[in-house]
Amino acid sequence: MTEVVAALIWDQDKFMICQRPAHKARGLLWEFVGGKVEPGEAKEQALIRECQEELAIRLDIGEVFMDVIHEYPDLTVHLTLFHATIQEGIPQKLEHADIRWISVDEIDQYAFCPADVEILRKLKDAC
Numbered sequence: 001m002t003e004v005v006a007a008l009i010w011d012q013d014k015f016m017i018c019q020r021p022a023h024k025a026r027g028l029l030w031e032f033v034g035g036k037v038e039p040g041e042a043k044e045q046a047l048i049r050e051c052q053e054e055l056a057i058r059l060d061i062g063e064v065f066m067d068v069i070h071e072y073p074d075l076t077v078h079l080t081l082f083h084a085t086i087q088e089g090i091p092q093k094l095e096h097a098d099i100r101w102i103s104v105d106e107i108d109q110y111a112f113c114p115a116d117v118e119i120l121r122k123l124k125d126a127c
């Protein structure tokens, strides 16, 4: 099982979503910024690293919002989504095809990674 971490970042009533690059697995689907935890890394460290690499922002990590396990044909992910706030920087598309800030009402307009569907349902229920 592959450990994946991601961040739920709010700006007022909108949260940030990122579009995966076309050449990667789940290409062009939308996701929460993050990535795979490397060997020996704590989940929080991995998330801080991924956000620096992918968006050039520094994060403050909070509590876990939710975690899910999802089986893709090529890998099984254990995805942990953390509440987080931006401590420094403005998100830049260093790796992603696009970045958007959306409200919960707009979720259905985007095609997300299948592992995120349960998380998005919880987000809708919570708002």
Ligand SMILES: Nc1nc2c([nH]c(=O)n2[C@H]2C[C@H](O)[C@@H](COP(=O)(O)OP(=O)(O)OP(=O)(O)O)O2)c(=O)[nH]1
Binding pocket: 004, 005, 006, 024, 025, 026, 030, 031, 032, 033, 034, 035, 036, 037, 070, 077, 079, 113, 114, 115, 116
């Ligand atoms: N970051 C992120 N990945 C997700 C989400 N939902 C979901 O199914 N995934 C999947 C997509 C990928 O198969 C995997 C994350 O791997 P990744 O390719 O983004 O990881 P990485 O940046 O470390 O990249 P690499 O080293 O494999 O190139 O988890 C999500 O909301 N955020």
